[in-house]
Amino acid sequence: MARRKTPTVEYTINGVTRERKKRTETFGTLEMLKSGKWRVKYYLNGHRYATPAFDDKMEAERCRAALEAERRAGTLKPPAAIKATNFKEYAHTWVEQHRTSKGKPLAPRTKAENLRMLSNGLSFFNPYSLTDIDAPLVRKWHAQRCKNAGATTAGNEARVLKAILQTAVNDDVLEKNPVPGELTRSKTGKEHHAPTTGELKRILDHLEGQWRVAVLIAAFGGLRAGELSALERRDIEVRNGRVVIRVTKQAQWLDGEWIVKPPKSVDGVRFVTLPEWITPDVETHLRRNVGQFPNCRVFVPRRGAKYVSTATLGRVLHKAMADAGIDAPIHWHDLRHFFGTNLAKSGVGIKELQAALGHGTPAASLSYLEQEHGLTAELANRLPRLDDSSSLIVFPRKATA
Known part of the structure; x- marks a missing residue:
């Protein structure tokens, strides 16, 4: 054949x-x-x-x-x-099912914030399927979003978009993530900073009552705004002339109602000891303005609200700054940065700084050390000068045969 x-x-x-x-x-x-x-x-x-x-x-x-x-x-x-998966359907499923790096579901506030982004800026992608989203389309959206809402908002939304589409890559729906990395780092350029000691003193001179005590605890105890709002009388006691605060919860305004939850991380549950010179201010406030029952709130909001909001604290701070003639980009959370940076200046170790701030990881506390340029200058001054032979360290050489 x-x-x-x-x-x-x-x-x-x-x-x-x-x-x-x-x-x-x-x-x-x-x-x-x-x-x-x-x-x-x-x-x-x-x-x-x-x-x-x-x-x-x-x-x-x-x-x-x-x-x-x-x-x-x-x-x-x-x-x-x-058929390509619709972005809107996939994104909302992602918010419901996404887990953090520790395997936990998204916190209620983070979940609500992500849903808000999907309803606002990221709704631009709702008509598209996942496979139709490419880098040019993302860049076009980002440019429009920067113009309409600002670079910071656009950057925050781009980070969420990148996380959603990265999950699509892991699910083999997309070949690669179409969100350019530089878009997630967008900033407005308006930096805010911790107040100086002089600025803080001038701010305190224009505050009295509970607001003065609130600023003192935030600046010299490092409490977050939500942790400050949730404080009750039983959380504060005086030991050996010093005020000791037990931080176990925080209050947050979420979806039209107040919720009380544990601090931001497990390490956020902590004891905070204030400097001794603050004790008279705190004792006077507890005696005059706080009820005698253990569950009485330390800071009482006005107009019948349940807790003091971050916006209220911000308005109090900015009014005091205006009265003191301070024109600087300082926000309420910068009082916590004042606490962290001054601890870093004092030379505490990273573990002590992490415990004092209630951070879950050393990386979050390390930023205070990196931002404190005074530490870098101090260490640089310890190095020997080449024009000064007396400061050089001479190592003896081994004798050769």
């Missing part, structure tokens, strides 16, 4: 005609994903499609061969199951 002749094609190189084996056309290509899985990509009627991911390359090859057989038979149709 005669063997079937292999089809060949002719080609010419430098005037010499040769023959080569005709390449067999295959339908679709195999693609290895970052997860190690495989999928089949193919074109049909001018549109590109991709199959779900397979754990094994041979499974993907069998799927490709089956698709090729259907195409040759004329029965291959665009699969409805490969």
